[in-house]
Amino acid sequence: MPVAYFQRYRMRYDLWQGLPDLTQAPENYRFGRWNPKLLHHHAEVKFRSFRNELDANVFPCLGDADGCLRLMKEISSRQGFVPQATWLVQYHNPQTGNIENCGTVQGLRSQKDVGAIQNIGIVAGHRGHGLGAQLMNHCLHGFQEAGVRFVTLEVTSHNTGAVRLYQRIGFRVLKTVFKSVEIDYG
Ligand SMILES: CC(C)(COP(=O)(O)OP(=O)(O)OC[C@H]1O[C@@H](n2cnc3c(N)ncnc32)[C@H](O)[C@@H]1OP(=O)(O)O)[C@@H](O)C(=O)NCCC(=O)NCCS
DSSP states (O other): OOEEEEEEEEEEEEGGGOOOOOOOOOTTEEEEEOOGGGHHHHHHHHHHHHTTSTHHHHSGGGGSHHHHHHHHHHHHHSTTBOGGGOEEEEEEOTTTOOEEEEEEEEEEEEETTEEEEEEEEEOGGGTTSSHHHHHHHHHHHHHHHTTOOEEEEEEETTOHHHHHHHHHHTOEEEEEEEEEEEOOOO
């Protein structure tokens, strides 16, 4: 099968450089801490955030609802899972009274003082209001609570909006890596 290579940046934030205070969420939005009962909500919002995006080519499970559920189960059952760094964003629709899930992020501890951010996503219709930046800030505060010093993430270099967001927050590129993906044209 043909193979494609995606260039990715490994980025890092040093929590000892400090963190902005948590600010109030935009009107009608809420940030909720991890609770095992929310596993399906995280999986569903992960799927809706990633299904039409570049990273669904890099990690095909992100473009598939069952794949996202399997991934969420796998992440949340890992020994290094960091519940404090795992958040769900919900929108309380004032017109319908419904609650819609619209953002997710999860945290893992990869070494004693190193945390790794997993799959931050905001559903397309809710982007550009600062939710991604606030969700990252909640996640970083959660890692701080858990006693981590360095927080890392990996981002596909062509995902320029996400790269800009991380740089603005204060993440710096540590190194460039390449992820090989088998392309199935069938
Ligand atoms: C990356 C992602 C999480 C960003 O979410 P977001 O909620 O749009 O992020 P923000 O609103 O905080 O910032 C995005 C832009 O909105 C702008 N913005 C920030 N606060 C704003 C506000 N209050 N009002 C309007 N715009 C705002 C920012 O300046 C930024 O602009 P830029 O593109 O010029 O840098 C989202 O695009 C996403 O889910 N993408 C698909 C999944 C993905 O690729 N995830 C990253 C994997 S590594």
